[in-house]
Amino acid sequence: MDSVITWLRDPTAKEPPVLLLLGTERRLAWRAVERLREGLAGQDDLAYLRLDAAEVRPAEVVAHCQSLPMLAPRLVVVVEAVERWLPRQPNEANDEEHDGSATDPAHELFAYLEDPNPTTTLALVADKLDGRARLTKALKGCALCLECNPVERPDAIAWCTTMAREANVRLGRGVANLLVELLGTDLSRLETEVQRLALEVEEGGTVEMATAEAIAAAALPDAWAFVGHLAARDRPRALTTLHDLLTSGEPPIRLVGLIAWQLRQLLRARAGLDRGRPRPALAKELGLYGNRAGQLFQRATRFTEAELVAAHARLLQTDLELKGNHLDDRLTLEALIHDLCG
Structure with missing residues (x-):
C-alpha cells in the first residue's frame, strides 16, 4: 500500500473513482482530501460533501455519488469512520451483515464499487479495517488504497x-x-x-x-x-x-x-x-x-x-x-x- 505522501508528490496522479485512506495519521488523510478539493475549481459548496459513517447508511452515500457534479469537473464525497459499517466480529464463515445480497444494508455500495461513477471520487476514511470483512476485501480490490499511518x-x-x-x-x-x-x-x-x-x-x-x-x-x-x-x-x-x-x-x-x-x-x-x-x-x-x-x-x-x-x-x-x-x-x-x- 502506497503512502499518501508518495501520492501527493506525484503531480500526474489522477483522482480515482474510489479512494481508501487507511490509518491513524489524520493530517495525511485530510491532506489527501484537500488535494481532491483543489480540483473542484472553487466550487466546494456544490461539489464537496463530507459525511460520517455513524450518521449515514451506505445506500445514502451511493445516492450522493450517483449525482452529477454542478459547476465543477467532478464530485467529491468523503465518508469518515467507515469502520463503523463493518460487522463487529466478521469472519469467513459468518459475515452475514455484509454478504452482498439484496437484503444486505450495504448491497448498493457493493454494486457501486463494481461500477463507480467516473465523475465522482468517493473517499473513505478509516483508522483500521478488518481484513476478513467482505466490505474490506471489496474496497481493497477496487479502490486506490493509501496508507495514513504515523511516518518515519x-x-x-x-x-x-x-x-x-x-x-x-x-x-x-x-x-x-x-x-x-x-x-x-x-x-x-x-x-x-x-x-x-x-x-x-x-x-x-x-x-x-x-x-x-x-x-x-x-x-x-x-x-x-x-x-x-x-x-x-x-x-x-x-x-x-x-x-x-x-x-x-x-x-x-x-x-x-x-x-x-x-x-x-x-x-x-x-x-x-x-x-x-x-x-x-x-x-x-x-x-x-x-x-x-x-x-x-x-x-x-x-x-x-x-x-x-x-x-x-x-x-x-x-x-x-x-x-x-x-x-x-x-x-x-x-x-x-x-x-x-x-
Whole structure:
C-alpha cells in the first residue's frame, strides 16, 4: 500500500473513482482530501460533501455519488469512520451483515464499487479495517488504497519537501533534515514551520540553511545555545543550560535531535577541511555564510573526524536509552555531555 505522501508528490496522479485512506495519521488523510478539493475549481459548496459513517447508511452515500457534479469537473464525497459499517466480529464463515445480497444494508455500495461513477471520487476514511470483512476485501480490490499511518523520518523529510513545493518555494540542502531534527515527525508542526519559512523568501525562491537556522534559533534560543556550548566543548555552560532546559520542560528527545544535527554539520565540515576543501566552497555546500560558517569551522577544529564519528555513535546510544526509559533523562543527558566534552 502506497503512502499518501508518495501520492501527493506525484503531480500526474489522477483522482480515482474510489479512494481508501487507511490509518491513524489524520493530517495525511485530510491532506489527501484537500488535494481532491483543489480540483473542484472553487466550487466546494456544490461539489464537496463530507459525511460520517455513524450518521449515514451506505445506500445514502451511493445516492450522493450517483449525482452529477454542478459547476465543477467532478464530485467529491468523503465518508469518515467507515469502520463503523463493518460487522463487529466478521469472519469467513459468518459475515452475514455484509454478504452482498439484496437484503444486505450495504448491497448498493457493493454494486457501486463494481461500477463507480467516473465523475465522482468517493473517499473513505478509516483508522483500521478488518481484513476478513467482505466490505474490506471489496474496497481493497477496487479502490486506490493509501496508507495514513504515523511516518518515519524519510517520509517526514519528503513531507517537508512536498509542503514547500505547494508553497511555491524550495528547501535548500539539509533544511528538511533540520526541521525533522527539531520537530520530529509531527506532520502538522512540520507543515506549519515550512509555511513560516516560505514567508521569508520570494515566491519561487529557496529557503537556505542560514535562514532556517536563524528562525530556529529565534524560536528555540536556549536549546540552540545549549547545542552551541556542546559544540564548543564548553562542559560547564552545556550542563547549566541543560538543567535550565529540562526544568522548563524541554523534551529530551528534541535536544538529542538538535545535537544530532550539529554533529552531522561538524562532521561534514571537519571532513571537508581535512580533505583540503576551500572554506568558501565548503560553506556554500553546507548552506552557511558569514559568521555562521566561520563559527562552524572554528568548532569543527576542536574535534577530530574520528571523535565526531564516535560522538555520533554515542548519541545513538543515548537516543535508545531515552526511548527505553531505563535511566533518569537528566542523568542520561549529563553522561552524554561529559563524554562529548571530555
